[in-house]
Amino acid sequence: MATPPSARARATVNDVALAAGVSRQTVSNALMHPERVRPQTLQRVHTEIERLGYTPSTAASSLRQQRAGAVGMELTGQGADTLSDALAPFLVSLTICAPRHECHIVTFGSDGGGPVLEQYREMWRSRLVDAFVLMDTHHDDPRPAWLTGHGIPFASFGRVWDDPSFTAWADVDGRAGTDAAVEHLVSRGYGPIGFLGWPAGSLVGDERRQGWADATARHDRSHATLQATTEQRFPDAVAAAGPLVERVGRGGAVVCASDMLALAVHEVLLTRGMTPGRDVGIVGFDGSQSARAHGLTSIAQPYRAIADELLTQVHDQLTTGRAHSTGSMLTPTLVAGSSSQP
Amino acid sequence: MATPPSARARATVNDVALAAGVSRQTVSNALMHPERVRPQTLQRVHTEIERLGYTPSTAASSLRQQRAGAVGMELTGQGADTLSDALAPFLVSLTICAPRHECHIVTFGSDGGGPVLEQYREMWRSRLVDAFVLMDTHHDDPRPAWLTGHGIPFASFGRVWDDPSFTAWADVDGRAGTDAAVEHLVSRGYGPIGFLGWPAGSLVGDERRQGWADATARHDRSHATLQATTEQRFPDAVAAAGPLVERVGRGGAVVCASDMLALAVHEVLLTRGMTPGRDVGIVGFDGSQSARAHGLTSIAQPYRAIADELLTQVHDQLTTGRAHSTGSMLTPTLVAGSSSQP
Numbered sequence: 316m317a318t319p320p321s322a323r324a325r326a327t328v329n330d331v332a333l334a335a336g337v338s339r340q341t342v343s344n345a346l347m348h349p350e351r352v353r354p355q356t357l358q359r360v361h362t363e364i365e366r367l368g369y370t371p372s373t374a375a376s377s378l379r380q381q382r383a384g385a386v387g388m389e390l391t392g393q394g395a396d397t398l399s400d401a402l403a404p405f406l407v408s409l410t411i412c413a414p415r416h417e418c419h420i421v422t423f424g425s426d427g428g429g430p431v432l433e434q435y436r437e438m439w440r441s442r443l444v445d446a447f448v449l450m451d452t453h454h455d456d457p458r459p460a461w462l463t464g465h466g467i468p469f470a471s472f473g474r475v476w477d478d479p480s481f482t483a484w485a486d487v488d489g490r491a492g493t494d495a496a497v498e499h500l501v502s503r504g505y506g507p508i509g510f511l512g513w514p515a516g517s518l519v520g521d522e523r524r525q526g527w528a529d530a531t532a533r534h535d536r537s538h539a540t541l542q543a544t545t546e547q548r549f550p551d552a553v554a555a556a557g558p559l560v561e562r563v564g565r566g567g568a569v570v571c572a573s574d575m576l577a578l579a580v581h582e583v584l585l586t587r588g589m590t591p592g593r594d595v596g597i598v599g600f601d602g603s604q605s606a607r608a609h610g611l612t613s614i615a616q617p618y619r620a621i622a623d624e625l626l627t628q629v630h631d632q633l634t635t636g637r638a639h640s641t642g643s644m645l646t647p648t649l650v651a652g653s654s655s656q657p
Numbered sequence: 658m659a660t661p662p663s664a665r666a667r668a669t670v671n672d673v674a675l676a677a678g679v680s681r682q683t684v685s686n687a688l689m690h691p692e693r694v695r696p697q698t699l700q701r702v703h704t705e706i707e708r709l710g711y712t713p714s715t716a717a718s719s720l721r722q723q724r725a726g727a728v729g730m731e732l733t734g735q736g737a738d739t740l741s742d743a744l745a746p747f748l749v750s751l752t753i754c755a756p757r758h759e760c761h762i763v764t765f766g767s768d769g770g771g772p773v774l775e776q777y778r779e780m781w782r783s784r785l786v787d788a789f790v791l792m793d794t795h796h797d798d799p800r801p802a803w804l805t806g807h808g809i810p811f812a813s814f815g816r817v818w819d820d821p822s823f824t825a826w827a828d829v830d831g832r833a834g835t836d837a838a839v840e841h842l843v844s845r846g847y848g849p850i851g852f853l854g855w856p857a858g859s860l861v862g863d864e865r866r867q868g869w870a871d872a873t874a875r876h877d878r879s880h881a882t883l884q885a886t887t888e889q890r891f892p893d894a895v896a897a898a899g900p901l902v903e904r905v906g907r908g909g910a911v912v913c914a915s916d917m918l919a920l921a922v923h924e925v926l927l928t929r930g931m932t933p934g935r936d937v938g939i940v941g942f943d944g945s946q947s948a949r950a951h952g953l954t955s956i957a958q959p960y961r962a963i964a965d966e967l968l969t970q971v972h973d974q975l976t977t978g979r980a981h982s983t984g985s986m987l988t989p990t991l992v993a994g995s996s997s998q999p
Contacts, residue, residue: 385763390748390749390752390753391749391753398745398746398749398946402745403740403744403745403748404740406732406745406748406764407732407733407740407766410732410764410765410766411732411733411766411767411768413765419763419764419765419785420763420764421727421761421762421763422748422752422761422762422764423752423755423761424749424752424753425753426753443761548950549950549951549952550952575950582927582951585924585927585928586927586930588928588930604740605947608890608891608917609891609924610891610892
C-alpha cells in the first residue's frame with residue numbers, strides 16, 4: 316500500500332539539529348529566541364530549516380498556550396501611495412469576520428525600503444499576533460518562503476505563484492470570471508468581444524485573459540486580433556483602449572482585466588461621443604467602488620468569503636499545526652451595471 | 658483674578674455617586690466592571706455621568722498601569738459598502754505612524770445595524786485597546802459623547818461638530834483648501850470660477866464652499882450664480898455638473914468639494930468633447946488615487962500629519978489624563994495635475 320502524501324516523513328527538529336550540527340535546544344532557540352543564538356549559527360539553522368522544509372510543531376504548541384488572539388496584516392505590500400482598490404474592502408471584510416474566528420486584526424507596515432521581514436518577525440516574536448494574512452503576493456515575493464521557513468502561520472489572499480505546493484491560500488477564479496463576462500455579453504447580443512489586459516507573464520492577468528479566450532472560442536468568435544495590453548496605469552490604459560475600441564466597433568464589447576482598465580475604455584467611449592453600454596459594452600474586474608459609481612458592469616470579488624476562508628485556515632494551522640491540503644478557489648460574481656446594457 | 662477655564666470645577670466620582678444614589682464603588686464598577694452592576698443601576702449611573710460630564714480619572718490611571726499599547730479604529734463608520742476614499746490612505750498612515758507612538762492599530766467593526774457603542778465598550782473593557790481614533794464623525798453621531806461620558810480616551814479625525822468644546826481632534830482646513838484652489842486657478846488665467854458642492858448644512862461642505870466664496874470675492878468675481886449642489890453620488894453629480902459647466906463656459910473653471918464631484922465634471926467635459934484643463938479647469942478635494950489617475954488637480958489631505966497628531970493626542974490623554982486645550986487644524990496642499998493646465 317502506497318504511503319499517502321499526508322503521511323510522508325516530515326523533517327523533525329532532530330533532523331535540523333543534526334544537519335546544522337547544533338543541539339535541539341539551539342534549533343528551538345533559533346525559532347523562539349533568536350537573540351540568544353549567535354548570528355552565524357542562526358543563519359546555519361535557518362538554512363537547514365528551509366532546506367529540509369521543517370515546520371516546527373513546537374511553535375504551534377507554544378502558540379496554543381499563549382495566544383495573542385490576533386492576526387497581523389501588512390498594509391504596505393504595494394507601497395503606501397499606490398494602494399490596491401481591494402485593500403479597503405478586503406480589510407473591512409477581514410475585520411468584520413475576525414470575531415467569528417475568535418481573533419482581531421492588527422495592522423502594521425512601513426514606508427517601504429525598510430526590512431519588511433524583520434517587522435513580521437518582531438510582530439510574531441513579541442506575541443502581538445499569532446499569524447498573518449498576506450495579500451498582493453507576487454513573483455519573487457520573499458515573504459511566503461520566509462514565513463514558512465520560520466514556522467510562522469499565515470494564509471495568503473491569492474496563490475503563492477512561486478510555490479505551487481503552498482496550500483494556505485484563498486483566491487478568486489479569474490478564468491471563471493472573464494468566462495462569465497463573455498457569456499453575459501453574448502447573451503446581451505454584443506458582437507465582437509475584445510480583451511484589454513496586462514502584458515503576458517502576470518499570472519493573474521494571464522488567467523483572466525484565458526477565461527475570455529476560452530469563452531470566445533466556445534462561441535466560435537475570432538478573437539486573436541481583439542486583444543490589447545497595457546500596464547495598470549490610467550493614461551497608458553486610455554492609450555491602449557483607443558485602438559481596441561475601434562477594432563471591436565459599435566455593437567462590440569470589451570472585457571477588462573481590472574476596473575481601472577474598464578474605466579479607461581469608458582473614458583475613451585465618452586471622448587468619442589459614444590455611450591458605454593448602448594454603443595460598446597464594457598465589463599471590468601474587481602467590483603470596485605469606482606466601477607459601481609460609474610455604472611460599470613464588473614466581476615466582483617467575494618471579499619467576505621475570502622476573509623472567512625483565510626481566517627479559518629490560520630485558525631486550523633494554529634490549532635492543528637497543519638495547513639489545509641488544498642487552497643480554496645472561490646468563484647466571483649458578475650454585477651451588472653449600465654455598461655453592458657445595449 | 659478670574660478662574661481660568663481649565664481650572665473650573667470638574668464633576669467628581671462623589672458627584673456622580675450622590676446624584677445616582679449609589680456608592681463610589683458602584684460608580685467605579687459601572688465603568689470598569691459593568692457586568693457586576695445591575696442593568697437598572699448601570700443605566701442610572703451612566704445617565705448621571707453624561708449629565709454631569711464626569712470624566713473618570715481612575716480609568717486613566719488604571720490605563721497607565723495596564724496598557725494594551727493599542728489604539729482601536731472602527732472600519733464601518735460609513736457602512737462597509739460605501740467606504741470613504743480616505744479610509745485606506747488614512748489607515749495606512751495611522752499604521753505606519755503607530756510605532757513612533759509606541760502603539761499599534763487594532764481594527765474592528767460590524768456589518769452595521771448592530772450596537773456599535775457596545776463594540777467600543779468591549780474593546781476597551783477587555784483591554785484590547787487603550788484608546789480610539791474616530792473618523793467620519795457627523796451630526797448626531799453618538800460616539801463622541803458616549804466615549805467622553807465613559808472616560809474612554811479618543812481623538813477624532815475631523816471636528817466633533819455637535820460639541821464645539823471638544824478639543825481632541827485634528828482636521829483639515831477646508832476653507833484654506835478651496836481658497837488656495839481659487840488662487841491657483843486665477844494665477845493660471847481661468848475666467849469665471851464656479852463651485853460644485855454638497856447641499857448646505859454639511860459642515861465640511863459649507864466650509865469648503867466658504868473658502869471658494871471668500872477667494873472669488875477677493876478677486877472681485879461675481880459668483881452667486883456659479884454654484885451648484887449635489888449629493889455625493891456620481892450620477893447625481895454628473896447631472897448637477899452639466900448646467901454648471903455651461904454657466905462657467907470655456908475658459909472658466911470649477912472648484913469641487915470632493916474628488917468624486919471633480920470626476921463628474923471631468924466626465925461632463927469629455928461627453929461634450931471638451932478637454933479638462935485646456936477648455937475648463939477643474940480642482941477636486943481629497944487628493945485621492947482616482948483623482949491622480951485621471952490627472953485631476955486636487956487639494957490633498959495631509960494624512961501622515963493628521964495620523965501623527967491624533968496619536969500624539971491619545972498618548973497625551975493616556976499619560977496625563979487630559980486632552981489638549983485646542984484641536985489641531987492642518988493646512989492641505991494643492992497637488993497640480995493636467996486638469997488645471999490651460
